[in-house]
Amino acid sequence: MKPFAYHQPDQIPDAAKLLTSIEDSKLVAGGMTLIPTLKQRLASPSALVDLSKLGNLKGITDDGATITIGAMTPHAVVAASKLVQTKIPGLAALASMIGDPAVRSRGTIGGSVANNDPAADYPAGVLGLGATVITSKREIAADEFFLGLFETALDPSEIVTAIRFPVPVKAGYAKFKAPASRYALVGVFVAKFADGVRVAVTGAGPGVFRVPPMEAALSGNFDPSAIAAIKIDTDGLTSDIHAEADYRAHLVTVMAKRAVEAALS
Amino acid sequence: MQISFTLNGRPTSVDVEPATLVAELLREQLHLTGTHIGCDTSQCGACVVHLNGLPVKSCTLLAPALDGATLLTIEGLTGDPGSNQMHPMQEAFRQHHGLQCGFCTPGMLMTAVALATEKPDLTEADVRHGLEGNICRCTGYQNIVISVMAGAAAMHAAKGE
Numbered sequence: 001m002k003p004f005a006y007h008q009p010d011q012i013p014d015a016a017k018l019l020t021s022i023e024d025s026k027l028v029a030g031g032m033t034l035i036p037t038l039k040q041r042l043a044s045p046s047a048l049v050d051l052s053k054l055g056n057l058k059g060i061t062d063d064g065a066t067i068t069i070g071a072m073t074p075h076a077v078v079a080a081s082k083l084v085q086t087k088i089p090g091l092a093a094l095a096s097m098i099g100d101p102a103v104r105s106r107g108t109i110g111g112s113v114a115n116n117d118p119a120a121d122y123p124a125g126v127l128g129l130g131a132t133v134i135t136s137k138r139e140i141a142a143d144e145f146f147l148g149l150f151e152t153a154l155d156p157s158e159i160v161t162a163i164r165f166p167v168p169v170k171a172g173y174a175k176f177k178a179p180a181s182r183y184a185l186v187g188v189f190v191a192k193f194a195d196g197v198r199v200a201v202t203g204a205g206p207g208v209f210r211v212p213p214m215e216a217a218l219s220g221n222f223d224p225s226a227i228a229a230i231k232i233d234t235d236g237l238t239s240d241i242h243a244e245a246d247y248r249a250h251l252v253t254v255m256a257k258r259a260v261e262a263a264l265s
Numbered sequence: 266m267q268i269s270f271t272l273n274g275r276p277t278s279v280d281v282e283p284a285t286l287v288a289e290l291l292r293e294q295l296h297l298t299g300t301h302i303g304c305d306t307s308q309c310g311a312c313v314v315h316l317n318g319l320p321v322k323s324c325t326l327l328a329p330a331l332d333g334a335t336l337l338t339i340e341g342l343t344g345d346p347g348s349n350q351m352h353p354m355q356e357a358f359r360q361h362h363g364l365q366c367g368f369c370t371p372g373m374l375m376t377a378v379a380l381a382t383e384k385p386d387l388t389e390a391d392v393r394h395g396l397e398g399n400i401c402r403c404t405g406y407q408n409i410v411i412s413v414m415a416g417a418a419a420m421h422a423a424k425g426e
Contacts, residue, residue: 006266006283006329028327035325036307038284048283050329076319100398101376102310105319106326180308182397 001038005047012136012159015049020157022047027159029072029111032103057110057161060084068134068164071110076101078109090171090263094125094189097175099182110160113145116152116207118238119183121175123208126163128189128200129171134162148207168193170222172263174255175203178242185243186251190259192222199256204248205237214256222264224257268332273341279328287323287331288312291338299339299371303400310399313372313379314338320379322398339371342378353423354378354416363412365403373399373409381417389414 005022009015019025025047028034037043051057057072060081067087069078078084079096098104098112098121112122113133126133126142133140136159145153154160168191175187184203191198197218199211217226232252237245269278272295281290288305291297291314300323303311307325314323315337316330344350354377357363364370373396380395381387387395392413393406401409 001284001286003282003284006327008329031327031330032307032325035286035327039286039305048327052330100310101379101395102313102320102322102398103307105316105321 002041002044004038004045006050007047008050008053010053010055012054012161015051015054016136016157016159018047018049019159022049025049027051027114029108029114030074030106032099032107032111033115033117034111051110051159062087063164066164066166068162069109070162071113071160072108073110075099075104075107075109075112079104087167088129088165088171090168090173090189090191090259091125091129091165093262094121094173094187097121097173097177097182103182109163113163114152114154114160116146116150117183118149118206118208119178119181119185119187119203121173121184121187121202124184124187124189124200124202125173126165127208127210128173128198129165129168129191130193130198131166132164133160134164135160139164143210146208151207166193170263172259172261172265174258174262176251176255186248186255188252188255188259190218190256190263192218192263197222199259201232201252201256203238204232204252211252211256218260222260224260227253227256227260230256266329268329270331270333271335273337281328283327283329285328287314287326287328287336290328290331291323297338297340301368301371303368303372308398308400309369309372310376311369311372313375313399315375315379318379318382320376337375339375342374352378353419354381354413357416357419358409358412361408361412361415363404363409364401369399369401369403373401373413377413377416378420380413381420385417385421387414387417392417 026045028048057070075095075098084092171191173189175184187202199214202208214227232249234245234249239245301311303309312323342352
């Protein structure tokens with residue numbers, strides 16, 4: 001790692017100001033992606049702005065038809081939350097499958113969403129549930145937030161403060177994980193609402209995406225059999241040392257069926 | 266920068282560069298070499314320590330995160346204070362041969378103690394899922410899983426649960 005200055009502001013406006021006033025500065029939440037990136041010298045920021053001392057960014061609140069999770073809430077807290085387990089069990093299950101216990105102690109929902117790793121789990125949950133990303137400046141719908149490989153709608157001085165999830169009728173997540181990293185080779189989040197079904201896929205391509213044919217089929221019949229014959233086009237899917245695009249395409253259907261099964265169980 | 270934290274029960278204050286990993290701080294500056302660095306890419310778990318009671322990988326933690334916190338390393342894992350006994354989890358690893366070369370063992374123990382603390386009635390599936398972030402290249406995990414189950418039972422028996 002190259003040396004950097006370290007700032008621990010206690011107010012969001014101060015954090016935003018540091019981020020814009022110091023050239024090449026970066027935010028750090030749990031650091032589960034940033035620290036490995038710094039160690040490999042894929043990034044060498046001049047300063048880190050640590051979000052851990054900001055008030056009110058941790059915790060989960062019940063708003064009735066929605067639940068709101070503070071950006072600095074670690075995965076382990078979401079996974080163990082009775083509120084999330086009761087209202088959106090599929091989301092608690094997703095959080096329990098991220099990385100390993102040590103990663104879940106530190107990694108945060110805000111960090112995961114802002115980083116938008118193409119194989120991260122949370123983007124599938126956020127897009128699948130049609131959640132809203134709340135930032136220091138505005139609210140952004142999930143459908144407008146994820147723009148592709150590590151790209152989001154966030155502007156350079158914008159800080160994610162919370163994610164607001166609508167409570168679905170049913171929801172489930174299933175992933176086939178890369179055994180060493182435990183990132184999703186393919187992960188599928190399925191959510192059934194009164195007005196339709198949303199299906200979001202992570203790991204398969206350069207960014208999280210929805211599958212309209214599966215959404216239409218599941219809206220008619222929320223059962224794994226409804227999507228068993230739906231194949232995903234391999235165009236634009238990722239091929240790497242872990243899996244070829246055609247295998248990932250196959251896994252999307254398999255994981256989508258398992259996600260529906262999980263939602264129904 | 267100056268950081269102050271509680272290390273294995275003792276107040277500690279050190280001057281560190283912000284770009285210092287906790288694993289480096291422990292091993293090189295504080296000479297606590299029980300915490301091992303295996304992969305250095307947050308996958309193997311040999312470097313697991315407890316930060317405020319939760320298991321974390323010290324190779325993927327910056328030293329400034331320690332300020333004001335409580336840190337427990339393998340050196341702080343002991344039996345009853347003053348008894349010169351091993352921690353029940355360490356004793357279980359010894360009894361059930363839960364190690365061969367021993368390199369991964371400090372991290373296995375720290376993860377195992379955190380697991381057993383979080384959930385008193387661990388099943389074998391819980392243990393295998395909970396050890397996902399700890400890699401052992403010798404044992405095939407069988408005896409590690411047996412050790413963790415026994416160690417967890419001994420920890421809760423010692424507490425009278």
